[in-house]
Amino acid sequence: VNYGGLFVHTFFNLVPPATHFATHPEWYSELDGQRVGGAGEYVQLCVTNEELKRFTAQQVLAHLAAHPEANIVSVSQNDTDNHCRCATCQALEDEEGSPAGPLLHFVNYVAAEVAKQYPNVAIDTLAYQYTRKPPRRVKPLPNVIVRLCSIECDFAHPLTAESNRAFADDIVGWSK
Numbered sequence: 001v002n003y004g005g006l007f008v009h010t011f012f013n014l015v016p017p018a019t020h021f022a023t024h025p026e027w028y029s030e031l032d033g034q035r036v037g038g039a040g041e042y043v044q045l046c047v048t049n050e051e052l053k054r055f056t057a058q059q060v061l062a063h064l065a066a067h068p069e070a071n072i073v074s075v076s077q078n079d080t081d082n083h084c085r086c087a088t089c090q091a092l093e094d095e096e097g098s099p100a101g102p103l104l105h106f107v108n109y110v111a112a113e114v115a116k117q118y119p120n121v122a123i124d125t126l127a128y129q130y131t132r133k134p135p136r137r138v139k140p141l142p143n144v145i146v147r148l149c150s151i152e153c154d155f156a157h158p159l160t161a162e163s164n165r166a167f168a169d170d171i172v173g174w175s176k
Contacts, residue, residue: 004067008126008147009079011045014059015052027052030086043082047106048089056106057113064118072145075110076126077103083130100127101135104146111144119143127174134173148174 006013021028021038028037029044037043045052060073077083083099092102103125111123124145127134132149140146148170154163159171 002067002069002071003074004063004070006063006067006070006073008074008076010074010076011078014056014063014075015045024052027055029082029084030089031082031084036082041082042078042080044077044080044084045106046084046086046089047102048084048086048092053106053109054113057110060110060114060123061117064114064121071120072122072124073114074124075107076124076147077128077131081130096135096137098131098133098135100131100133101138103131104135104138104140104144107144108138108141111141115141115143127170132167132170134170134176146174 015027017028017037025035025038027046027049028035029046030036031043045056047053056075060075063073064070083089084102089102092105093099095101107123107125114121114123122143122145124147126149127146128149128151132152150167153159153167154161157163159168
C-alpha cells in the first residue's frame, strides 16, 4: 500500500484554506451562519459544494500524476468536528441520519472521477468521531475504503460489552 504521502486527515492538504479561503469561503464549514476556516480555524470542508467536489477530484488526480507509485489516496476529514452545517449539508445529513452521509457522497464523487483515469487506485476515508455512525442510504463505491476508527472504544472491555455497544452497532451498520 502506497499513499504517495497523502495519508489521513487530508482535507486541508487537498484544499488549504491559506490558499483558497479568501476566494472560496463557500468551500469551508458554515458554523452558526458563518463560513469559517480563513483565520486559522480548524474546520472541515463543505462537502456538498459542487465546485469543491470537482476541485478536490482535480487535486487528487494531480497528486496521483505527481506520485505514480501511489495506489491509495486518503480523502478524509480533519481531526476535529466543526463539520459544515450549511442548509445543503444539513439536509443531506438529516436524510442520511449521520454526518457520514454527506462525507461519503463527497468521497464517492472523487472516487468516481479518479477511477476514470486510475481504475486500480483506491480512495480511503475515515468513519471517525462525528462520521463514525454509518449513513442510511449511500454506500461506498467499489474503489472506496472506509476506515472505521475505534478511538472512542473502551479497550479495557470486549467489543461486546455495554460500554462498546455504539461502536459494535457501527461495525454492523457499516458492514451492511
